[in-house]
Each structure stands twice: as structure tokens, then as C-alpha cells.
Amino acid sequence: MTALGKDLIGLEHLSADQIRLILDTAEPFKEVSERPIKKVPALRGKTIVNLFFESSTRTRISFEFAEKRLSADTVNVAASGSSVQKGETLVDTARNLEAMRIDMVVMRHPSSGAAGFLGDRIRSNVINAGDGKHEHPTQGLLDLLTIRDKHGKIEGLKVCLVGDILHSRVARSNIWGLSKLGAEVGVCGPDTLMPRGIEELGVCRFRRIEEAIEWADVLNVLRLQLERMEGGFIPSLREYYRVFGVTAERLAQAPRELTVMHPGPMNRGVEIDSRVADGKHSVILDQVTNGVAVRMAVLYLLAGGRPELAEAAKGPAGGGPE
Amino acid sequence: MSRPPPGRTTILDARALSRALQRMAVEVLELAHGTDDLVLIGIQRRGVELAERIAKLIEKEEGVLVPRGALDITLYRDDLQTVGPKPVIGETRIPGELSGKHVVIVDDVLYTGRTVRAALDELADFGRPKRISLCVLVDRGGRELPIQPDIVGKQVKMNSGERVDVLVEELDGRDEVDVVRTGGSA
Numbered sequence: 001m002t003a004l005g006k007d008l009i010g011l012e013h014l015s016a017d018q019i020r021l022i023l024d025t026a027e028p029f030k031e032v033s034e035r036p037i038k039k040v041p042a043l044r045g046k047t048i049v050n051l052f053f054e055s056s057t058r059t060r061i062s063f064e065f066a067e068k069r070l071s072a073d074t075v076n077v078a079a080s081g082s083s084v085q086k087g088e089t090l091v092d093t094a095r096n097l098e099a100m101r102i103d104m105v106v107m108r109h110p111s112s113g114a115a116g117f118l119g120d121r122i123r124s125n126v127i128n129a130g131d132g133k134h135e136h137p138t139q140g141l142l143d144l145l146t147i148r149d150k151h152g153k154i155e156g157l158k159v160c161l162v163g164d165i166l167h168s169r170v171a172r173s174n175i176w177g178l179s180k181l182g183a184e185v186g187v188c189g190p191d192t193l194m195p196r197g198i199e200e201l202g203v204c205r206f207r208r209i210e211e212a213i214e215w216a217d218v219l220n221v222l223r224l225q226l227e228r229m230e231g232g233f234i235p236s237l238r239e240y241y242r243v244f245g246v247t248a249e250r251l252a253q254a255p256r257e258l259t260v261m262h263p264g265p266m267n268r269g270v271e272i273d274s275r276v277a278d279g280k281h282s283v284i285l286d287q288v289t290n291g292v293a294v295r296m297a298v299l300y301l302l303a304g305g306r307p308e309l310a311e312a313a314k315g316p317a318g319g320g321p322e
Numbered sequence: 323m324s325r326p327p328p329g330r331t332t333i334l335d336a337r338a339l340s341r342a343l344q345r346m347a348v349e350v351l352e353l354a355h356g357t358d359d360l361v362l363i364g365i366q367r368r369g370v371e372l373a374e375r376i377a378k379l380i381e382k383e384e385g386v387l388v389p390r391g392a393l394d395i396t397l398y399r400d401d402l403q404t405v406g407p408k409p410v411i412g413e414t415r416i417p418g419e420l421s422g423k424h425v426v427i428v429d430d431v432l433y434t435g436r437t438v439r440a441a442l443d444e445l446a447d448f449g450r451p452k453r454i455s456l457c458v459l460v461d462r463g464g465r466e467l468p469i470q471p472d473i474v475g476k477q478v479k480m481n482s483g484e485r486v487d488v489l490v491e492e493l494d495g496r497d498e499v500d501v502v503r504t505g506g507s508a
Contacts, residue, residue: 028394028411037447040397070397300397304409 004301007119007126010135011176019180023145025297026290032069033292043070043303048104049097052129053079056108058264058288059129059139063106066295075102090114094122104302107131112169125302133167138298139263140173142291144181146283147218149290150259155182160212162246163222163271164193164233170222170263175201188212189244192233209244213254220261221246224271237270247273251281259283330487334476334499339459342475343372346457347379349473350426353455357386359424361451365441366394366412368430371490372459376428389417393427398440420449426473430488432458435469460486460499 003021004014011019032040048067052060060076067074077097079085084093094105104125107115112132119126130136148154159178165171165187178185179202187198188206199205206212212219224240234240251258260272260281268274277284334342354360357380364373370392381387394412427441438456445454457473462480480486480501489498 025409025411028413031414032397035447036449039447041443042397042399301409 002302002304004298006302007115007128008137008298008302009116009119009126009128009131011137011140011173011180012135014137014176014180016180016182019141019144019177022141022294022297022301023148025301026141026145026293029069029293029296029300030290032296033065033289039069039071041071042300043067043072046070046072046103046303047101048072048074048106048299049102050074050076050129051093051097051105051107052077053084053107053109053114054130056129058291059108059136062288062291063127063129063138063295065292066299067106069292070296070299072104072299090118091121094118094124098122098124104299127298127302130169132169133172134169135173135176136169136263137173138291138295139170140177141298142287142294143170143174143220143261143263144177145290145294146261146287147183147259149286150283151217154178156184157217158184158186158215159218159220160186160188160206160216161220161222162188162209162212162244164224164228165189165198165222166193166195166233167225167228168222170220174220175203179203186212186215190234190240193228209246209250210253213246213250213258216258217256218259218261219246220263221272223263223265224267226267226270237267241270245269245271245273246276248275248279251276251279257281261287263287329503331501332498333460333478333501336497339475339497339499342459343375344379346459346473346475347376347383350376350455350457351380351383353472354424354426357384357388359422359452360388361391361417361420361423361425362388363391363393363416363425363427363441363445365427365429365437366392366396366414367493368488368490369393369428370412371492372430373428374492375490376457391415391417393441393444395437395440395444398444400436400440414444416448420445420451423449423451425451425454426457427454428457430459431486432456432461432469432471432474433464433486435465435467438469439467459488462486 004018050063102124106127106129108129109131112134115126115128115131128137151157161171161174175185186204186206188209258281260276262284266272266277362373362377364370373390377388377390392413392415394414396411455472458471459475461471461474461477483504485502485504487500487502489496491497
């Protein structure tokens with residue numbers, strides 16, 4: 001088993017040390033993406049299937065870049081146009097892929113728990129690329145890495161998640177990851193989009209965005225899915241922006257330099273003001289850059305590092321890493 | 323073993339190591355015909371410190387501080403499965419363009435040659451040097467690949483039940499090269 005176990009399903013079940021190992025491993029991978037030839041042979045011969053049952057641009061491309069820069073062979077499967085539409089079950093789809101001798105599955109699925117369900121049933125490593133409202137661990141990790149880059153630490157920082165906490169897997173992964181690494185976590189959003197009992201996760205609850213801005217070092221602004229309006233969770237997008245929008249005027253009131261993050265895709269003028277998204281507080285594009293490095297680190301750690309083999313190979317160590 | 327600490331024999335003490343590096347620096351200069359196109363690339367970790375030392379010695383001699391870089395070959399290894407549970411990947415830092423340069427790879431110990439094989443592959447992805455040479459502090463024999471060093475600080479015949487420990491001031495608090503008996507050949 002690797003340092004992370006067989007699968008990466010969520011940050012809830014990782015220890016602080018495991019999370020730190022991923023962030024530290026991501027560090028040298030940033031440099032790989034700056035090389036003239038952006039590729040290292042570490043995962044040569046590994047076959048990875050990107051199984052996306054839900055549309056995604058950023059996450060899928062980011063995983064694909066990470067896989068290719070590690071020299072893995074990749075196949076993309078989208079739910080539309082696949083046998084899934086013909087009624088095949090998730091496990092059957094995965095077993096069929098496995099019969100073609102794959103090594104890893106990166107999966108996005110609309111049902112919470114789908115990644116863990118699959119991981120328990122197939123031999124390949126499973127990486128959760130977002131499952132329903134459960135977790136999106138690599139997004140949580142890239143958020144942690146971006147915060148650590150910007151502030152030099154995570155412990156003791158105050159990070160507030162703003163928006164639709166109820167439906168957000170990004171929020172859950174952030175809450176687990178941040179609290180394990182010793183940050184204080186806040187949440188701010190309309191009551192209708194706040195899960196019941198959220199305080200039990202040890203987070204502070206802010207009802208007004210102004211209070212959150214006064215408290216926080218970092219704002220992680222979540223995407224407001226436009227379907228939420230039709231679902232009756234908010235009265236109108238305009239009203240949401242007026243009450244909870246992260247605007248330049250509101251940020252100007254902050255007592256300290258705030259960092260503003262967003263997992264994308266942004267709704268400019270709904271949850272975030274364009275002047276903020278493109279302004280000096282924003283690290284939104286750094287998050288995207290870090291996403292590739294974090295995913296490379298996760299793939300690398302899950303693919304290799306089996307202690308029992310390392311132990312066997314240790315025998316005639318020769319000084320230096322030979 | 324009665325030697326303190328048991329099973330450990332010093333083959334280079336601080337003064338001998340310093341003399342070896344002096345000679346290696348001169349040999350690097352001879353091999354590269356001066357400092358003009360010379361680039362020293364140390365292999366993580368001890369190789370990086372040794373490359374830095376050699377560069378300082380060359381500077382003393384020639385008044386020129388040649389470009390130095392660091393290379394971590396972890397991602398180019400041929401044995402990912404045996405890397406261990408917590409692989410530490412060090413920094414890779416290449417000083418500018420390598421094409422047309424004379425690159426001297428500096429490492430602490432040359433053994434199977436697999437590290438050097440990986441380093442050659444990795445360097446090729448950074449450019450096309452006009453020449454690549456290999457400079458090692460200790461050559462302990464036991465090659466598994468057709469790779470030979472150009473410059474050697476100290477040659478020792480060792481068997482597989484032994485290990486070389488290179489200690490450098492910067493990381494270990496003292497300069498010393500020891501042969502350690504690990505017992506039982508594997």
C-alpha cells in the first residue's frame with residue numbers, strides 16, 4: 001500500500017501528515033511544468049482512465065495534463081455517448097475497463113459516495129474528481145497549496161467559504177483539509193444554502209458577508225449554481241449579488257490584505273465582482289496552475305511508493321539514491 | 323568489530339577529502355579547457371554540495387564562478403515501484419540553456435550507474451550539451467550499466483554488503499567519507 005492507501009476518495013480520511021506529504025510532493029512538480037519539455041517518465045506504462053459522468057472542463061483537462069506530464073497513457077470516457085446510456089451499471093463499466101488492464105481510474109460522478117463505492121470494488125486505484133455533494137479532494141488540495149504559497153503557512157489562518165455550502169463538495173473538502181492543517185474555517189451564505197448542523201464540523205458561521213470579510217485572511221468564493229434559483233434556494237441572482245456578492249467596495253473595508261479564491265467556473269456579477277476576480281487580491285489563476293501540480297503529486301504517490309518492495313530493494317544500498 | 327563505531331571505516335577524512343576536491347577541480351578545468359562553456363550539475367543531494375565546492379575551488383583558481391545547477395532524478399528512475407512510501411523529490415534547477423555547453427555531472431558515489439543513466443535522460447530533456455562528463459567523489463565499482471566516470475576522487479573496491487557514506491559539512495556537520503559494513507550481501 002502507498003503512503004496514501006489505494007485510493008484518494010476524500011480529505012476526511014487523510015491525516016494531516018498525508019495531506020502535507022501531497023503538498024510537499026506537489027512543490028517539485030510545479031517546476032516540471034516550467035521545463036522546455038514538460039514531461040517526466042515517472043508513470044511510463046501506466047494506463048489511466050478519466051471517467052466523467054458529469055461535465056467538467058477544468059478538472060478533466062487538469063487531470064489529463066497531470067497524467068500526460070508524468071508520461072501515463074490516458075483514455076477519456078464521458079457518460080454521454082458511452083454504454084452508461086445503455087443502462088450499464090457503474091461497477092460493470094469499471095470492471096470492463098479493468099479487463100483491459102488499466103491501472104487507475106479518475107472519476108467524476110453526480111452521486112455522493114460513488115468514488116468510494118467504486119474503490120471498494122475494483123483493484124485499480126480510484127481518484128475522486130468530485131462525487132455529488134460529498135468531496136472534491138484534489139480541489140481541496142490545490143486550494144491548500146495556493147493558500148500555503150501565498151501566506152507561507154496554513155496553521156492559524158482564517159479561511160471563510162462563501163456561498164452555496166449546502167451543495168458544495170469543494171466546501172466539504174476545504175473544511176476537512178483546512179481544519180486538519182490547523183486553519184480556522186468560517187462559512188458565510190444564505191440560510192437556505194447552509195447545511196443543518198454545519199457548526200458541528202467546528203466552523204464559525206457568518207450571516208453577513210461584511211462580517212466574514214472583517215474576520216478572514218482568505219475568502220474562498222464558491223460558485224453559485226444557477227439551477228439554485230429555479231430550485232427556490234435564492235430569490236434572484238441580483239439579490240444574491242447585492243447581499244452576498246464579493247465586491248471591490250466590500251473588500252476595501254477589510255482590515256487586512258485579503259486573498260480571494262474561486263474554484264471556477266465563475267459567475268461574474270453573481271458571487272464575485274469582476275474587479276475582484278481580476279484584481280490584486282485574486283489568486284484564482286494560481287489555483288489553476290497549482291491544480292496540475294497537486295494532481296501530478298497524487299498520481300505519483302498512488303502509483304508508486306510501495307514500502308514492502310522498497311524494503312526488499314534496500315539490501316545493497318550504495319550511498320546516494322542508487 | 324572493535325572500531326568505534328562498529329563496522330565503519332573512514333576512507334577520506336576532512337583533509338583528504340579537501341585534497342581530492344582540489345585535484346578534481348583542476349581536472350575539471352583541464353577536461354573542459356577552461357571555464358568558458360562549463361556548467362556543473364550536481365545530483366541531489368550530496369552531489370549538489372560537491373558541485374558547489376568544486377565551483378568555489380575553480381573560482382579561486384580562475385576568478386570565474388561557473389554556472390551551477392541541481393538535478394533530482396527521482397522522476398526518471400527505472401524503479402518507481404520500489405521508491406518507498408514517502409519519496410522526497412528534491413529541487414531541479416538548471417542554470418540557463420544547456421545546448422552547446424560542456425556539462426559536468428557531479429555526484430558523490432558511483433555504483434550501479436543507474437542514477438547516471440537517469441541523469442543523462444533528464445539532461446537530454448533540457449537541451450543538447452556539446453559534451454557531458456561525469457565527475458564522482460567515490461567510485462565503488464559494481465556497475466550494472468556501461469557507464470564510466472571521467473574524473474574520480476577516490477576509487478575503492480567494495481562488495482555488495484558494504485555502503486559508502488559521504489558526509490559534507492553543509493548537511494552533516496563534518497567532511498568525511500566512510501565505508502560501512504551493513505552485513506550479509508543481498
